[in-house]
Amino acid sequence: MEKATFGAGCFWGIEHAFRKVEGVQEAPVGYAGGATEDPTYEQVCSGKTGHTEVVQVEYDPDKVTYEELLEVFWGLHDPTTLNRQGPDIGTQYRSAIYYHSPEQEAAAKKAISALEENGRFRNPVVTELAPIDNFYMGEDYHQRYFEKQGHH
Numbered sequence: 001m002e003k004a005t006f007g008a009g010c011f012w013g014i015e016h017a018f019r020k021v022e023g024v025q026e027a028p029v030g031y032a033g034g035a036t037e038d039p040t041y042e043q044v045c046s047g048k049t050g051h052t053e054v055v056q057v058e059y060d061p062d063k064v065t066y067e068e069l070l071e072v073f074w075g076l077h078d079p080t081t082l083n084r085q086g087p088d089i090g091t092q093y094r095s096a097i098y099y100h101s102p103e104q105e106a107a108a109k110k111a112i113s114a115l116e117e118n119g120r121f122r123n124p125v126v127t128e129l130a131p132i133d134n135f136y137m138g139e140d141y142h143q144r145y146f147e148k149q150g151h152h
Contacts (some may be wrong), residue, residue, distance in 0.1 A: 001059070001060060002058070002059055002060075002061050002100070003056055003059075003100050003132075004056075004057045004066055004069050004099075004104065005057070005099075005100070005105060005132050006018075006054060006055055006056070006069075006073045006097060006098075007052035007053060007054040007086055008055075008077075008079075008084065008085065009077050009085025009086065010053060010088050011029040011030075011053040012094065012145040013076070014029075014077075015028075015029045015145070016145075016147070017076050018069075019077075021068075021069070021072055021092050022060075023060045023062075023063025023064030024057055024058070024064065024069075026057075027055050027056070027057050027058070027076055028056055028058075028137055029053065029055050029056075029142050029145075030055075030056060030136050031044050031049075031051040031052065031054065031135075031138065032051060032052055032054045032132060032134065032136070033051055033052045033054075033096060033098060033133070033151050034051030036050070036051045036052035037136075038136050039051055039090070039135075039136060040116070040140065041138065041139055045090070045092060047090045047091050047092060050091065052091070052092055052094055052096045052098075053137075054091050054096065054135070055137075064126055066103070066104055066107050067107055070107065070108065072114065072148045073097070076112070078095075078121070079125045079127045080121045080122070080125055080126060081123075081124065082094065082126045082127070094126075094128055095125075095126060095127040095128065096127060096129075097129050098130055098132040098133075099130075099131055099132065100131075101134050105131070107125060108129055112125050112127060112129070130145070
């Protein structure tokens with residue numbers, strides 16, 4: 001099992017989408033990329049902790065590749081808007097890839113370059129690319145939020 005960590009706006013929809021990908025075993029939501037240790041949702045929403053709302057995808061690399069997960073990631077949000085996804089505005093909603101290995105870093109850089117070259121997006125990609133330092137699990141009520149609310 002391997003892990004991949006993505007921020008692409010509000011984590012509820014991102015989690016829901018990744019859970020549908022064959023080969024994804026788990027997709028807990030939480031926070032990464034900030035300075036505050038073990039932040040709460042309210043702290044992250046204040047924009048003062050520096051964290052991103054993320055999904056930490058646990059996947060079987062024999063069933064789905066990291067590159068395929070990157071394709072899902074690009075399709076879930078607009079990586080050209082800084083600190084905003086749809087109606088959600090703030091640094092916690094930034095587009096971010098937190099890599100777990102040099103191989104993931106290289107694949108993400110290659111994917112970003114390909115997006116820039118192929119013109120898939122009209123504006124430059126502003127996705128943050130950084131090593132994962134800590135992943136703090138989100139509160140229980142955020143886990144599988146759409147499923148709990150009856151969204152399919």
